[in-house]
Amino acid sequence: MDPSQESTQPNQGLDLSAVRSKNMPAEQAGQAGHAAGAGAGADGAAGGPAGGDPNAVAVPGLVFDVDESTFTSLVAISDRVPVVIDLWAEWCEPCKQLSPILERVVTSYGGRLVLAKVDVDANPRLQQAFGVQSIPTVVALIKGQPVPLFQSALPEPQVQAYFDELLKLAGENGVTGHAAVGGAEPEPAGPAHPEAEEALAKGDFDTAENLFKAALANSPADEEAKFGLARAGLGRRLIDQEPADLIAAADADPKNVEAAKAAADAEVVSGKAGSAFNRLISLIRTTAGDEKESLRLRVLDLFEVLGADDPAVTKARTALMRALF
Numbered sequence: 001m002d003p004s005q006e007s008t009q010p011n012q013g014l015d016l017s018a019v020r021s022k023n024m025p026a027e028q029a030g031q032a033g034h035a036a037g038a039g040a041g042a043d044g045a046a047g048g049p050a051g052g053d054p055n056a057v058a059v060p061g062l063v064f065d066v067d068e069s070t071f072t073s074l075v076a077i078s079d080r081v082p083v084v085i086d087l088w089a090e091w092c093e094p095c096k097q098l099s100p101i102l103e104r105v106v107t108s109y110g111g112r113l114v115l116a117k118v119d120v121d122a123n124p125r126l127q128q129a130f131g132v133q134s135i136p137t138v139v140a141l142i143k144g145q146p147v148p149l150f151q152s153a154l155p156e157p158q159v160q161a162y163f164d165e166l167l168k169l170a171g172e173n174g175v176t177g178h179a180a181v182g183g184a185e186p187e188p189a190g191p192a193h194p195e196a197e198e199a200l201a202k203g204d205f206d207t208a209e210n211l212f213k214a215a216l217a218n219s220p221a222d223e224e225a226k227f228g229l230a231r232a233g234l235g236r237r238l239i240d241q242e243p244a245d246l247i248a249a250a251d252a253d254p255k256n257v258e259a260a261k262a263a264a265d266a267e268v269v270s271g272k273a274g275s276a277f278n279r280l281i282s283l284i285r286t287t288a289g290d291e292k293e294s295l296r297l298r299v300l301d302l303f304e305v306l307g308a309d310d311p312a313v314t315k316a317r318t319a320l321m322r323a324l325f
Helices: 026-032 071-077 093-108 124-129 156-172 194-201 205-218 223-237 243-252 257-269 273-284 289-306 311-324
Strands: 056-059 063-065 083-088 114-119 137-142 145-151 178-181
Touching: 063 093, 071 083, 071 311, 083 093, 093 114, 093 156, 124 311, 137 156, 145 156, 145 311, 194 205, 194 223, 205 223, 223 257, 223 289, 243 257, 257 273, 257 289, 273 289, 273 311, 289 311
Parallel strands: 056 178, 063 114, 083 114
Antiparallel strands: 083 137, 137 145
16 A cells, blocks of 8 residues: 555544655555665666665665766765765875775675765766765765765775774664676565555554564664655654644744744655755754754655665755755
């Protein structure tokens, strides 16, 4: 059943019609979710390899080049596999020393990491986005968020130590998938959590949340459970709320963080995801501490609701990275 359909329980007043996969017919969206888009590779590859392993992400290689036109697809990979980014240039001698080490170490992890290489001379906007002052510079992405690692050429044991810590951080954030080179996209499957999806469709958001949380406790990398949990949270927050009223309240008090988060929820279910992300990211730039973190988490939550392949999400990821980095 599609959780975006009108609730069968009274007094819900909630329409999640804007929250569905753009790749599937409406009646299938609540079942299949957004997992196929979450693994988009740098060349547009998506989904897992043949065999339907939900933790596998199809990539063009464990080491590959990216540029400004393919970077947003690279960010999508980081939802499930940590991405190391090597910012280098042809004229840079330390880069030539470091790059083979990076490639060798990343390959040794057998797909738990991937390495994306960015030529800063050919991609000056990416250099600017990461605030690179000297090269080589190595950063990482986890769920679209930049993680500074190190600058200058380091010996192989130190590089491996950095990557070991990166994998620990990724695991703490539920990014525990693995990259698989090539492979065909799996056939669409039915709902992975039918009881939770049914509760969601009926507007029983508490039950849906509990079931999705239980699924994530057993499998932290379960993309369908993450997607369902995010939708259940959104539905619960908007029970008995009028979207237009929430948006008007935030517009009247643009510095109010809680009002902004509520308005962003309302804008997403009203089909105005771009406005929702602009509202939250603009406040992220001017806030600090707990307020900034709560805004960041709401943006990430709405990313889960819409799916990694939604155009508003891919655009907002870059804006969020720039606001935080």
